[in-house]
Amino acid sequence: MSTESSPESGGKSLFSLQRRERLMEELRAHGAITVRDIAAKLGVSELTIRRDVNMLADEGLVSRVHGGATLPSPLDRSTAGRTTSHSYSIGMVVPSLDYYWPQVISGARGEAEVQNLRIVVRGSAYDAADNRRQVQALLDTQNIDGLIVAPDMGGEHGKELLRWLNALPIPVILAERRAPLEIPAHKLEWVATDHAFGAGMAVRHLWQEGHRMIGCLTDSTSPTSPHVVRGWTQAMNALKIPLEKSIHEDSAKLDNGDRAKHFDRVLELCRASGTTAMLVHSDTQAVAFVQHCVDRGVDVPGSMAIVGYDDEVAYLAEPAISAVRPPKSYVGKVAVQLMAARLAEGRMRPVHRVDLNPELIVRESSVGAPRVVMEEAL
Structure with missing residues (x-):
């Protein structure tokens, strides 16, 4: 028996039709209805009434308004030219x-x-x-x-x-x-x-590449950065890398001149602490940091390995930057x-x-080079 001829499906179809007829009766009587009131009156959910209103509007029988419907208005062009009826x-x-x-x-x-x-x-x-x-x-x-x-x-x-x-x-x-x-x-x-998980993947990758001091450079104005910092902190603790000796710097709201001074300070801190790898959020910031390292004669990845976060533009850098890619x-x-x-x-x-979970995309900036102490590189 086909669905169309099924008594059960026919009963449901009739009920839906009767319900929409009741909606039209209410509209003709009052000129407008609210989803909440008509749902309570008919004893069905508000979602069911919204679906009915959408169907009637798609047929040009009512005009949808916030929270309900009115009788059609010549000013309503919401269904003009519509070729596809959407459920919601x-x-x-x-x-x-x-x-x-x-x-x-x-x-x-x-x-x-x-x-x-x-x-x-x-x-x-x-x-x-x-x-x-x-x-x-x-x-x-x-x-x-x-x-x-x-x-x-x-x-x-x-x-x-x-x-x-x-x-x-x-x-x-x-x-x-x-x-x-x-x-x-x-x-x-x-x-x-799970950005914290992604940051942890980056730290463990850098650890497996031989780095024992891994810093973190983030932007506190980003909603993502707190999760990145949390993941970096958890991974550092798990790997028993002392946080009190590790670098965590904020690069928020820096223009070009201030950014260069800021990056110089980060490199100085890396040199003093023996840090040879950095996790940088976002990857636009990672690109700028890689470029600054190149300008200062710091080899990437030989003296400084870098993993970015977001993977929007990381592949455009020279060398291409490893990055955590959110789905x-x-x-x-x-x-x-x-x-x-x-x-x-x-x-x-x-x-x-x-x-x-995000994934880690490994590129040139974090692998494949002998580790060189930064004092020697500079």
Whole structure:
């Protein structure tokens, strides 16, 4: 028996049709409905009503508005020229459209096509206030059913943003972010790279290459750097490398002149401590550090081995830089998979929080050269 002629499937289809007819009756009577009120009146989930509203809107029978629907308006052009009907619309807010995040967006869009979801992307900044503005714009104009966001979580503004996201009436998935323990964000789900694991891989790689003093150069303004530092610290402790004698420097907010002086100071500290390897986040910073070493006559990797983090441009350096590569495309892909499952299963589905491991891409900057004490090199 085919699905179309099955009595069971026919009953479900009739029920769905009757429910949408009730929606239209409410709209004709009142001119507008809210998802929350009509779900309570019909005794079904808000997600079910959103799906019904989306179907009716795709057929041109209603106009979607934030939180509900109205009778069609001649000013509504949201379905004009549409050739594909999507089951849900997902908003996505990321802090950059030109570094790291394009691959995350690409992964999300690819999976959205598989899941028959619509992705609406907005670029933001590393700023909690702007993150909230961009999310609010999606809520106000796009009638989204779920949200994937990479918010700035620093300071009180970041904490308040997380509380607000947690209280939204739609599912929220954090991308490359984890809510801190002090924020009771019990509804928020996330998918994030285990950057601490990646940093540990880099340290162990350098240890296996014969380095016994391994420093860390990071940017404290980046949300990734604290995890990199934590992984570096854990690996150093596991390898019994004394942290009190190791180099950990912050390269945040340095212009070209200050950066050169800063890198000179880092090299001086390396020379004094016998440090022969550095883990550098991000890899744009690693490229600049390699170039500075070359300018100062410090051979890479002979006198200084370097591993970058992010693997966006590390391969462009001379020599090419070994780098930890987060699975950026998969962060987007898994975020959409989590969202699709949440929308399909509703509140009965347990909250999911997923860590993905990065990989280490080994290139010339960290292997294949005899170790030379930096005093001799200089």
